[in-house]
Structure formats: structure tokens, C-alpha cells
Amino acid sequence: MDQLQIIEQNGARVLTTSQLAESYGADKQLIVNNFNRNKDRYKEGKHYISLQGHEKNNFIDLNQIELGSKNAKVLYLWTEKGAWLHAKSLNTDQAWDAYEMLVDDYYSVKQQVKVLSEREQLMASMKLTLETAQEITLVKEEVKEVRTMVEQQITLDHGEQRRVQKAIAHKVYETESDPDLRPSRFRELHREIKDRFGVASYKDIKRKDILAAIRYIEAWLPRKVLT
Secondary structure (H helix, E strand, C coil), X not given: CCCCCCEEECCEEEEEHHXXXXXXXXXXXXXXXXXXXXXXXXXXXXXXXXXXXXXXXXXXHHHCCCHHHHHCCEEEEEXXXXXXXXXXXXXXXHHHHHHHHHHHHHHCCCCCCCCCCHHHHHHHHHHHHHHHHHHHHHHHHHHHHHHHHHHHHCECCHHHHHHHHHHHHHHHHHHCCCCCCHHHHHXXXXXXXXXXXCCCCHHHCEHHHHHHHHHHHHHCCCCCCCC
């Protein structure tokens, strides 16, 4: 990766889209497409800074950025956190290696330490707490969503299968007194359970449907055989 032109905005180092693409060994349009597809994940001020109009043109002139950027309606400048999201989207070894170099050699600037007042320390602490709480909430929501999806697919365990078996046996013996006809009643009930729940066997019933299956069995009545 060639030596990057240092660009700063709001007291922090940033990268243009072209610089980011060059660093990651990616096409500039791919960076733009990744951003457009995942725009809801990027937050202005945290992941990027956008400049328009005179502010954009003045910034380009001041930093001697490629003149072609003036033709764009918006100039995007990427922070370290924004660069991380792009590396995550590309998910290539080159992108991750480049990101580590950016963190070590570009974004990490040795600056004079500013002594914060008590009020500034409190505000910084509150901001960090809020961001952490928001990130935790997001993670919890994603975990809950995945867990729900998994639970929707889990089938009966051994104990639950035995519960269904007992319910089937109880219903057959309850509704059929003739021992010779009971095997056909078992087959009939098993067949109707498979049709009702769309499974190849009662063992494949989803765990979330076990109560519905038990109620179905308890309410089941054999078909009358015409003689």
C-alpha cells in the first residue's frame, strides 16, 4: 500500500472513497455499492462525514484532492469505524490486512493529550455508555432473531416423542375396543397426523407444534367403516 495522503476533518484523520478502495485493492464502485446496499448500518459522524456544495469544493481545494471529486454531489470521508465496516463488507484477506495497517499507521495519530474538565469527562462517559447500550441492544435483538429462527426448526426430542406416542396409544385404545382393528386405527391416526403437520413421521413434528399435536390427537375420531 503506497503512502497515503494525510487528510483530516474535524480534528481526526479520514480517507476518501478512492483512498479506501486503493488501500483495500478494490474498485471504487464496489466501495460505493457496498455503502449503498448497507446504508442503514452507517451513521454519519461515526462512520463517515459527508460534504456538499461550497464546503465540499473548499475542502477539495484545501487538501488538493483529485479534481474529479468536484463532479460528485457528495464527498464521503471515511473514519476508522467506517473503514472497519467496509473491510467487513469486502471480507477479503487483503482488506483485513490493509485495515490493520490503516489502524496502526494512519488513523492512530500521536496527539497531544487534552486534559478534560469534569464536565467534559462526564459527557464523554455518558456518550460512551449510550453507544455501548445501543450496541448491546442491537446484539440482543440479533441473537433473539436467530434464536427464534432456530427454535422454529427444532423437532421433538426423545421425551416429547414418547409423549406423542402415549397420546396416540391412549386415543386408539379409547376409541377402538376391537383388538383386531386397532392396528388399522394406529395407521389411520399416524397418517392423519403426518398430513395435518406436513411431516414424514410424528418424530418430525416441530417442538413449537407439540401442544397443537397433542390437542389434535385428543380430539381425533376414527373414520366410520361402512359395512
